[in-house]
Amino acid sequence: MNVHEYISSGILEAYALGELAEQERTAVEKNLALYPELRQELLRIEKTQEKLLRMAALQPRSAVKDQLFIKISQQKPEEKEVQLDTVKVTSFWRFAAAASITLALISSYLAYNYYSKWKDTQHALTDLTEQNQRIAQDYNQVNERLGKIEKSVEVINNPAFKRVIMKGTPHAPEASATVYWNEATKEVYLSIQNMKTLALANQYQLWAIIDGKPVDAGVFDGTDESGLLLHMKEIGSGAAMFAITIEPRGGKPAPTLETMQVAGPV
């Protein structure tokens, strides 16, 4: 709606004069509620007509007032009572409307409040769940490592395991390794010290020399689980010597003697 066109049509002047029919009046009141500019303009019109008409005002004689109050007191009491009832109903509904609006506002506020609290709680829950999963993972790792340490201690302390010390060859004079071998159960464990890190393409391979022939006893990277015993492949009985060579990843059926790192007799 163009407010200026609306104002200059003179409809507000007609409204202030009480000239409009019910329908038009309602429409104007709706627009007044929507546009503060219209309210301001109407107020000016009302003030102007008030000032103008006050100049033409007549002061009634006091007798008029006395007669008026006599007339009012003569009005039938029942009639006035009915009037009062409508007033009560009106004010009750006004009160009810105000109460409903207040209630609606409070409810909206609370709803929003609880919604944000619920969101916060949800975030906190997600965080805690993740944290819990991490802790569980850590616990599993520690538990696994503890199991390996227990196993290592058990192997080292078990007299059934033969301890075979392998010393560094001229290829790797610093390196050394120890094999724990239980001939009865065929189990082989290995502990390594100062063995260099290999390229990804290579792995260490442990050999047992049985009846003068090298027998594969498994491959390892040499980087993981430092300080722990490595569980190697089982081998047959009668090993006279153990040695470790560097081989392509996955190992080979026969050792490359030129790469031998450590070796030692049983």
Add this chain to the structure above:
Amino acid sequence: MLQDVFLKVWDRFELYDSSKGRLFTWLLNVARNQAIDKTRSKEISNERKTRGIENLVNKVERQEYIEQGVDSIGIKEILHGLPEEQQFIVTHLYLKGYTQSELAEEFNIPLGTVKTRLRLAMQQLRKTLGVT
């Protein structure tokens, strides 16, 4: 007549809604409508209606209801400051008790013209009367 208006105001005061306008405007509308209704019901001729403000004042004063006369000089001066056609509209609407549609019909002025002339007059009066 005056008493009827006061009684009406007394009875209907609950219906006044301050959000819809000033109290003066509401009182004006109650009084004006009551006067128009009364005039119509008595079928007072247009002859009497058009006699003008001086006669109206004299008549009321004769009835001895009035303690003070109207400050008719002041209001006349103010209205003289308006162009003639606007002065005519304001006088008929505010002082002679015409409705806009009556005025339009009787003097053969389109209703829209009545409205815009009143609007222009009110804007001029706003300045003259110092309404902000």
